[in-house]
Amino acid sequence: MKPPAHMLPVVAIALLAISPAPLPADISAVRITRIIDGDTVIADLNGTTVRVRLADIDAPELAQPHGPAAREFLVSLIADKLIRCDSNRTDRYGRQLATLFINGANINLVMVSTGHAWRYRYARKTGALADAEAIARAEGRGLWAESHPVEPWEFRKGRLSRAELAKPAAWAQRSQRREL
Incomplete structure (x- = not known):
């Protein structure tokens, strides 16, 4: 049974409190x-001001459905807080790619498990992020409550017109063709 939407922050806080993952040494x-x-x-x-991109996840763009909700959820978790940041690489835009932790919990994983982000398409197809995404999708959490959520990488490519975005059936057919 999926928790009601008003319970998602409680679920996220519970995940933050019980995460057993040890922190890497270079944080x-x-x-x-x-x-x-x-x-x-x-x-x-x-x-020093640093721009940080959460590694291995991709949240909806602000102009997409659920984009503002994903941002607000992240705000509720980490705004103006001291965070542990595991980063040892940058992306092509100069942003630090990082896994964020608060109270030992992996924020990147929390974003995916609550349905506020996808596992990044180039990330491993197995493991904690893949499992979290599959569960969030099956339980209709966050962006998975929509019938056919559009991946942010597809949205950024501009492949879909506004008219196509408004037609879930057209997006579903296009998505199914890609999976074949």
Whole structure:
């Protein structure tokens, strides 16, 4: 049974409290000063402003359905808090790619498990993120409550016109063809 929407923050906080994952040794403490969207934040690392992209996940763009909700959910989890940040690489835009932790819980995983982000399409097809996405999808959590959510990477490519986005059946057919 899926929890009611008003219970999602409670579920997320419970996940944060019980996460047993040990923290990697190369983690830095940062303060989140701004949340751009559901997968990009601005952090203060000892007086240096750093743009951080949550690694291995992709949240809906703000212009997409559920984009603002994904951002607000991330705000509720980490805004103006001291976060553990595991980052050892940058993306082609110069952003730090990182896994964020609060109280030992993996924020990237929480975003996927609550249906506020996809597992990034280039991430491993197995493992915790893949399992979390499959469960969120099966239980209709967050963006999975929509009949045919559009992946952010497809939205960014501009492959779909506004008219196509408004027709779930057309998107479903296109999505099914791609899976074949």
